[in-house]
Amino acid sequence: MGCSGGPDRGVGAAPGAGEPVPAIQLVAADRQAAPLQDWAQRRASKYGIPARALQAYGYAAVVLGKTQPGCHLGWTTLAGIARVESDHGRHRGAKIGVDGQVKPPIRGVALDGTNGNARIIDPDASARAGHTVYATAAGPFQFIPDTWKRWGVRADTDYKTLSSALSKAKPAVPQELTGNPDNIDDAALAAGRYLCASGGDLSTARGWRKAIFAYNHSDTYVRQIHTAATSYTA
Incomplete structure (x- = not known):
């Protein structure tokens, strides 16, 4: 990670929100037959994104759109981050299961x-091991342990609990709701949650840049995500 003291100002306007995600009933996320499955499958080939990943990005955008409407998080931004971080969960041959x-x-x-790279110690792992253990980023959105501990969330939580x-x-949410960074539903929702808290209104250039810079303090990273996210707006 780099650090330059402020979000990059050379990326122009925030990426568009992309093709609209259909309205769905927010009761609980059914990981076996999610309501956005058809929407994702029809667009997977067009964007080169696994349908299961696109489904997760769409669901996270819908949930954050309902719980934090002022954020204006587009699924394209989540897709841009996941593209750069893990090739949508396909890094080194990894695959996303139906769950x-x-x-x-x-x-x-x-x-x-x-x-x-940054020097980040994993305090929980270090305490268990009895010696210094350095953090490693995990999952398709590459969360470090401390960030996941603060922002992680289970996407299949019933919506009433989730919205609260x-x-x-x-x-931070109750421990039983922190989810798993290796689950793309959980990771996409946690990433969206973190971005909204960091940037405010992501439909503005300033808010969007601020959110992405908070995710990774690098001007180059901001430009990479902008390029990737913008490619999904056509």
Whole structure:
């Protein structure tokens, strides 16, 4: 990760929200037969995104649109991040199951401060091991443990409970709701939650840049996500 002191100003307007996601009944996310399955399958080939991943991005956008309407999170932004971070859960041959689990699990390098990476210690893993353990990013959206602990959420939680947790736009939910960063439904919703809290109104250039820069403090990263997200707006 790089750090330049502020979000990049060279990416222009925020990416568009992409093709509209159909209205769905927000009761619970059924990972076996989610209501956005048909919508995702019809667009998967066009965008080169696995239908199961596109389904997760769409659901996260719908949920955040309902719980935090002022955020204006588009599924295209989530898709842009997942494209750069893990090729939509396909990094090194990984695949997304019908339940949303990405296998084999995708893991980043140890963040030990070498090769230009940040130095981030995983306190929980270190306590268990009895020695210093450096954090590694996990899952299709590459969450580090501390960030997941603060923003992770289970997408298949009943909507009444989920909306109560998400509408506050604050980190941390009850432990039983933190979900799994290796599940693309959970990861997409957690990423959206983090972006909304970090950027505010993502339909504005400033808000969008601020959100992506918070996700990874690198001007180059902001430009990469902008390019990827914009490619899904056509």
